[in-house]
Amino acid sequence: MSGVKKIRWGIIGLGNIANQFAADLELIEDAELYAVASRDITKANEFAKKYDCNKYYGSYNDLFEDDNIDVVYIATPHNSHTELSILAMKNGKHVLCEKPLSLSYSDAFNMIEASKKYNKFFMEAFWTRFIPSIKELLSKVKNGEIGEIKYLKADFAYYNNELAIRLTDKKLGGGALYDIGVYPLFISYLILGIPEEIISKSTYHTTGVDLQTTMILQYPSSQSVLHAGLVSASDMKATISGTKGRIDINSPWFMTEGYSIIKDGQEEKFKIPNIGKGYAHEAIECHNCIRENQIESQFWSHQNSLDLSSMVEKVKNQIGLEFH
DSSP, X not given: OTTSOOEEEEEESOSHHXXXXXXXXXXXXXXXXXXXXXXXXXXXXXXXXXXXXXXEESSHHHHHTOTTOOEEEEOSOGGGHHHHHHHHHHTTOEEEEOSSOOSSHHHHHHHHHHHHHHTOOEEEOOGGGGOHHHHHHHXXXXXXXXXXXXXXXXXXXXXXXXXXXXXXXXXXXXXXXXXXXXXXXXXXXXXXXXXXXXXXXXEEOTTSOEEEEEEEEEOSSOEEEEEEESBSOOOOOEEEEESSOEEEEOSSXXXXXXXXXXXXXXEEEEEOOOSTTTTHHHHHHHXXXXXXXXXXXXXXXXXXXXXXXXXXXXHHHHTTOOOO
């Protein structure tokens, strides 16, 4: 790869997920973490030192105006994604924005329109879509390896005794659905598409956000049972069942490094290691698309993000979740 011009990244919102993403960027030969920004300049300085990054800013705008940055990874709270993504693209930056893209379908639509208007690559950071095991098992499902899919089960739940403010604050888009419920909805959409009907029920925090949400997705001849929760732990395995067999995705399924195919009483195991934690794969996809002058990925397209956003909004309305 020597001789290939590195793609220079900027990161805004320097929390836990940004740390994991930055660590994975270090494993990609043609990636350079060029600048980071936080509203807390001390935090930005510490993050920059940790990842051997030259520049740090105490304002997001300053980073957006840095002409040396090619692409910005936005890892700020959910409620700020729309404004910051559009501003970054307006400033000539490609954008990888953390999921969920926004707190409403209309905002997601506006973000994608901005990508077209400014001719900049824009992708929702649904890293699970680019995990090698997921790509491989999806291809096997599409090729009919386990027959016609009739049932899918997926959950993402953990017990957190002290919920972070961002998880309980309505203004920040808190709650189980928007923080982790998007993952089970994503895998059902990836395998089965858009459902005919969604039935959802939740339990709530005193602030009004959902603490746990269970969803049944009805398709013409199949069903998905999905769960997201912040109050108890699940095994975080996922199962895709078809007429000829089933696929069990190893835990935690959303960043899995393997799966099993169970057919005719026989189990065959597959193991595919991720690069780092697994965030590297979505970054590599960004590089490929940017180098080919594409404004979206064929693996997780603008339309895919809009479809998923529409499904999440249906659940949001059903469980009476309001962000204000």
